[in-house]
Amino acid sequence: MTFFQFALNNVKRNTRVYLAYFLSSVFTIMVFFSFAVNLFHPVIASRNGGAIELIMGQTEVAILVFSFLFVFISVNAFLKVRSKEFGTLMILGMSKKQLRRLVFLENMIIGCLAIIAGITMGLVFSKFLLMVLSSILSFESLSFYFPFEAILLTTVFFILIFLGISVLTPLIIRTSNIINLLKGTKRPNREIKFSIIQSFVAILLLGIGYFMAISPQLYDIHPFLDEIVLLIENIPYAEVILTTSVVIGTYLFFSQLSIFILHWMKRNRSFYMNKTNMLWISDLIYRIRDNTRMLFLVTILSAIAFTAITGVYALSSVVKDESLKDNPFALTFTSYSSNDNEEQQIKTIDEMLESYGFKYEKYKSEVIKQVSKGNYTVHIIKQSDYNNRVSALGLEQVVLDEDEALLVPVYVRFDPRRDKTLSQKNIVLDEGEINLQVVGIAPKVIFYSGLFRNLVVVNDETYNRITNIQEKYHSYSYDIPDWLNTLEVTEKLREILGVGEHGKYFWSTRIEGYNLENQNKKLFLYVGFFLGAIFFLGASSFLYFRLYTDLNQEKSKYIGISKLGLSFKEMKKVASIQIAVLFFVPYILATIHTYFAINVLQTVLYSSVLNQFLTVIGVFLILNIIYFISVRSRYINYLKRFIVQ
């Protein structure tokens, strides 16, 4: 047996330990590689589609960072379990240099195999992903090509990661004290301490984080609450504070609060002393303390995965809703008064729509732009034009007196209570000649999001009296029921009309915005799904390692208690409760985190994403249950062989 064979045997015959780690690595490399194949695809590379490259490039970086952490933590976990083995080797005369070489060789063997397997599977998989991508980007079809650059990129980066870890980790083994190494991972029966103050801080930090996340929704319940909400809104770096307090709170939850809760259960003697409760509670205290960092990591990783997937899923499924709200009309053409070709251009649009067989309704409005001496810009629309326009949108008609005005929001997500322009009570026009009282706010955008800031509806007579006119626009809005199919006709019209002409005219369509959003969000969904999958798989792998590495200790413990008369059934129950806690507490906590994170997302979206959240959480719950059941049965079957029955 040469030294290399020794390292090879260590890997080859330890598949039970390394399997989860290896598979997670292979999957991560496969996704990284497949994305690289997408990124380097001749068609995409030549289009230089900024957003695509940016999104996918950043995803690649995220995968690399995650991989580094994943490999680092996994390898450390493995090394910790092997301390007795290393102690033996050292006492047999292995030098530090040889130990480093052994760990290095083992890592590199697994790493290289994972890279080869990942790329091979990626080659098969990337054909499928190219198909997905071409459908997202509405490209004809992205042909398969031999991804030389992607192979090179993946190999180089992952070799670097495995190399870096291989160099780094042996430094962590404390080779100086062979006696401690030989004693191995035996856990001294120390008393587990916890701090009530820190447990309280855990609740406090989680509370602060959650409250900050939902604070916008709490507005307008109570004036005192409103002040707090506004205060929070004005905190600089609120997101950073929110995230930090939740992260620290999570850590303290596992390191202090969970122990505190278990201690509290212990104090309740009639519960604690009841049958097997004593066994699992007392043991769980040790297991949670031993696995604090792992549980913390699994929770945070799961929360990121859930949030990412819910986020991208929600974004992609509400695109249509959002476009409808952003663009109440399928097409809006706005002309300046200096535009001589206005009529000709409208005719072109009409004819083009007709030639494509589209049915449409056209709404024409006149809008005056007035700039006061104080440089304050107001747009004014008359009541009859407004009523005509909103008839298409299903809004209530308004009747205004001569000194009354109605405000119209410029953005979909407006908040009249906090939007300063919408909260004004009086409107002054023509430098004080016309004084209007605000009687209300229109419930919706009536042109499209962003057009005509500070829009005011006034009575027709008042409108005609206005003298200070900076500009008079004619805006034509088309309501086209079959708007989803207007992409082709829009492209034709762009060929003729272009994007507009400065100071003459400009126009906007719903379909273009929808299409762009749709592509971006599907792309997000695509990468977010894989990122989430990688994170979740990684997190589950960590759990698996820990359970596996604890198994030997557990074995001797259960053998001992089974001799005292613990039945197999009871052993099963005790083990199941413990594994379930380790599996589902991080899941539940991650779900709560996600719920509040989604609330932050909710503030920038128009539609509710609760359904998407529940779907994602549900799918992960099922995955988690499957994983739990399979791990539990392996675990119990293993213990079954040893205990006295």
Next chain:
Amino acid sequence: MHGYLKIKVSKDERVLKLEILKLNHISKIYGDKVQFCALKDINLSIEKGEFVGIMGPSGSGKTTLLNVISTIDPPTSGEVLINGENPYRLDNSKLALFRRRKLGFVFQDFNLIDTLTIGENIVLPLTLDGHKVSTMDKKLKEVAARLNIENIINKRTYEVSGGQAQRTAIARAIIHSPLLLLADEPTGNLDSKAAKDVMELFESINRDIGVTTVMVTHDPRSASYCHRVIFIKDGQFFNEIHRGDSRQKFYQQIIDVLSLLGGETNDVFPIRFK
């Protein structure tokens, strides 16, 4: 009771025996604030070919003493000389080399590497030393034959019995012909039959190859295979007895000293043989 062991000199004083291990005034203190003295001024000399047992009650410092000899636990004061060389003066890589070539170890719980076969475990010291595969094969064959474990060479560690595992560990400890064989409770995890086999093996290896052996044990029956047994108590030398012609008699002597030592009753077999 202050211990100083006389260097055992052969009856024929003109033949100077080779001293393999010498301990001069070894002390070991643990802890910073609360200090605990594990070894107090231990002196010991062991000659080539000797088979020495170290006994003492739990907590007497016998394992600490073996660790000090094993070059893995430096003494607080005093000097360890193995074949005239102080291993604690060596730098780390030389010390590793020293252990690899000059020492052999046998542990209570065998400490075999689970990912290797029995044969691979045995050749491990040669692998670490970068020997040729042909040399390894040759030596493995020799040592396996001597220990009667040829038939399990290709098995994995979990497929063999405790006695076989300990034989494997002994084979691993002697395959590189070490200067000094160190054993820490080698029979502690074995039933009496396997323990007897293992001790007979130690005896025959010591006799046939002449490897100097130091063994820590709390089992008087195992200790009775030694040439000489040293007793320590509370980190200090207590007594030493030499074996005469009869192992049975030696066993009785050991029991006598142990009962004098006190310590935990379960360490000592209470019935006396005459």
